[in-house]
Amino acid sequence: MQKAQIPTYERIAIDLANRIYDGKFKVGEKIHGRSTLASEYKVSPETVRRAIKILEDVEIVTSTKGSGIVISSKENAYKYIHRFSNLASIKDLEKQMNTLISERDRLDEELFDTLRKIMDYSGKLRHTNPLAPIEVEIFPGCIHIGKTISETKFWQNTGGTVIGMKRKGELVISPGPYALILEGDVLLVIGDDETYDRVMHFLED
Numbered sequence: 001m002q003k004a005q006i007p008t009y010e011r012i013a014i015d016l017a018n019r020i021y022d023g024k025f026k027v028g029e030k031i032h033g034r035s036t037l038a039s040e041y042k043v044s045p046e047t048v049r050r051a052i053k054i055l056e057d058v059e060i061v062t063s064t065k066g067s068g069i070v071i072s073s074k075e076n077a078y079k080y081i082h083r084f085s086n087l088a089s090i091k092d093l094e095k096q097m098n099t100l101i102s103e104r105d106r107l108d109e110e111l112f113d114t115l116r117k118i119m120d121y122s123g124k125l126r127h128t129n130p131l132a133p134i135e136v137e138i139f140p141g142c143i144h145i146g147k148t149i150s151e152t153k154f155w156q157n158t159g160g161t162v163i164g165m166k167r168k169g170e171l172v173i174s175p176g177p178y179a180l181i182l183e184g185d186v187l188l189v190i191g192d193d194e195t196y197d198r199v200m201h202f203l204e205d
């Protein structure tokens with residue numbers, strides 16, 4: 001993206017304001033005529049006229065026919081220069097902000113990518129680690145409700161071992177083969193990487 005550049009006549013106005021503030025041109029003194037300034041800055045007299053008009057508008061100089069261009073305020077020259085200094089500072093802050101936004105977007109993408117990897121790894125680990133129990137809830141309508149674990153031949157049908165049971169907020173460890181399966185129970189089951197699918201299929205039959 002191209003940045004807007006300060007027009008030539010405005011750059012000349014800023015330079016003249018700097019020279020006034022630095023004391024090269026003193027208040028009450030006349031500065032060179034437009035033709036002389038045009039030659040010095042290598043621009044047309046019209047460009048110089050527009051630069052002087054800016055300085056007149058902010059009351060740094062006065063310009064009248066026959067009297068030439070007279071310096072009227074060093075203080076206003078400082079204010080004019082300072083205004084452009086603030087503008088430069090704002091541009092720097094905008095540039096810094098855009099850099100930070102780009103950096104934040106990059107960090108967000110890295111964060112999301114890492115999170116995806118963690119979720120993917122966790123999912124694989126759940127199905128490949130036989131010691132990581134899976135949780136299976138007993139929903140209404142399950143045909144095994146009211147039966148004991150032994151009666152369902154749970155291990156024979158699924159290859160999974162029930163090592164715990166959650167019921168109404170309570171955790172029962174090693175419920176044993178004679179524990180009843182009730183609606184709302186959550187069975188904790190360990191097995192191989194195919195156990196989860198077999199258990200879900202068994203309970204839905």
